[in-house]
Amino acid sequence: MRYVRMPIEVESPEEYGYGRIRYNLSESSVADRSVAGLGLTIPDLTLLYGEHRGGGELRRLIAETSGGVVADDVLVTVGAAGALFIIATALLGADDHLVVVRPNYATNLETPRAIGCAVTHVELDFESGFRIDPQAIAAAVTSKTRIISVTCPHNPTGTMLSAVELGELVALAKARGCYLLVDETYRDLSFDGPLPLAASLGEHVISVASLSKAYGVPGIRIGWIITRDTALQERFLAAKEQISICGSVIDEWVGEQILTRRDELLTPTLTEMRRRRDRVTEWIAGEDLLDWVAPSGGVVCFPRMRSEPRGGTDAFYKRLLEEHGCYVGPGHWFELPDTYFRLGYGWPTAEELEGGLQAISAALRG
Template sequence: MKYERMPIEIESPEEYGYEKIKYNLSESSIADQTLSSLGLTIPDLTLLYNEHQGSTQLRDIIASDAGVSRDDVLITGGAAGALFIIATSQLSSDDHIVVVRPNYATNIETPRAIGCQISYVDLTFDDGFQPDLSYLEYCITPKTKILSITCPHNPTGTSISRQALDSLVALTKQKDCILLVDETYRDVHYGTQLPVAASLADHVISVSSLSKSYGVPGIRLGWIITRDQKLQTTFLAAKEQISISGSVINEWIASELLSRKQTLLKETNAEMESRLQLVKSWVEREEMIEWVEPVGGVVCFPKITKEPAGGIDAFYKRLLNKYQTYVGPGHWFEMPDAFFRLGFGWPTREELLGGMEAISKALRDSEN
């Protein structure tokens, strides 16, 4: 495999330095939680090799919510670990994958590192960042092993309909390939919530984690769901060769959080919907910005409609250096820098409002 660092990681706020940023609107999760904010005190756990698939209690909780069985769930090192296991176990240089773009970088970069053939289905602003299902079908070849989508979508916050999801399940079944659905943002939504895709058919794989919707990326806890036990055995073999098992501490924390899932999500969804309205009000006032309104997750992908003073590059430099405000430029997602990802779940409300005001000023300011 040929690894290359991803721009989104090279330019991440933790690499740049949090202390240099006043208004961090680049993050893609809710605010980072602490053990105390979650009301957790870690007990005197035995630090043994955990169950290789993941703790029985944790898998039971996830399976119950997804409408599958415990053995359909494999606990992984975050969603990134899940996606790595799937790609490296299912793809080779002789295989082909179809993937939507823009996308979370790992969904693209790991297949690239493997050296497989990739067909991109580019989502467009004018189409509301909705995939063209007929083009998706056109891209599938006899060598296609995986059709990869995200839902809700990162970085746009859009989502496909239930009808479109059912169509993709049927299409991939007909074409004898895997449908991989990255559902990391599924638990934060502003309307109808789709079912866990893997519950719909044996050839469908769902991936999720606690990083984005629960604010605990530091425990690196994700999972793979598939009803195909042959695939699960392969994924378990990969996990065992990477890490043998997961952390008993991480999985204890995850079990505690997910056992209180409904209470936590009720509060999170109410807060995120309120924040989304703040962003919507700003977009409606800001003549140099337009967007496709998100229906899930805590990010959106606004578009700059008029060239800022001095050009796009000057805008980003001014925004960071003068206004100490950070957003995710389009090139993080292989899109023009007229687009940027704005995360409204991680900053405080005051920081969110201050950051949006700074963007408006930086768009017009002619001084660096």
């Protein structure tokens, strides 16, 4: 493995220092929750080795809230990042080939590079609405392709596949004898309702998700892999056992409480995120220096500058942070030009979001 630190992590707000940022619009989740804010009192848990697959009740709740699968199809992991690492290292080697869409969440790109497998990026472009084109995916598949990797809802653009397009990808992967990996981390934040769980559509389909983004609990590190292929599930379990054996019993207990109250927590979150998307839509409509593709899910969008700002993009980001205290995710986090940036509208308070939007407009004009 040839590990290289990813820009999105090197330049993350937690590395830069939250206290140095006034308007943090770089985050990709809803606001972080606290134990007290969730109304939880952690009981006197025995800090033992837990079930290697993840606690039975937690896996049952994940399966129940996902739909179309059972608890035995679920492997609990250390966040979605841990899930993606397990899948890549379990299925890809130097002689294999991966087809992955770009831009993308950095781990979906960097871990395969560290493994040394061949990678074909299917570029999603602004002009087509960042649409994932099944025909473009099909053209990239070779006899050595092991995995087709997509995200839905997409990070960083917030766009989504249609049910028909998802079905086409499921059929394509089956016909070409490879796995379809769908990163569904934002599935619970699909504004017009979620697509069917991808893993429920075939044994060759793998779903990945977590509690981090939609529920505001990235600190408990609860993610999961779902596959109906029992042999593949055992391989992923073997990987997990060699990495961490099991998960944290405290984290898993908190995860159970959250999923037990899923609708109570998620319904107001979706209402608020739709309202915030509408506010960003209104701002973009009045901002003649930016263009965007409106998101259909998640809490991020990916605006594009219509032209280079005064002094260039480096000067823009410097002004934005140093003069206005606002932080966004520049395009190079996603291997695109810095005329793009990821704007997260779910994490800041409503007042901070408003301040951040005005800061971006001011910094664009110098």
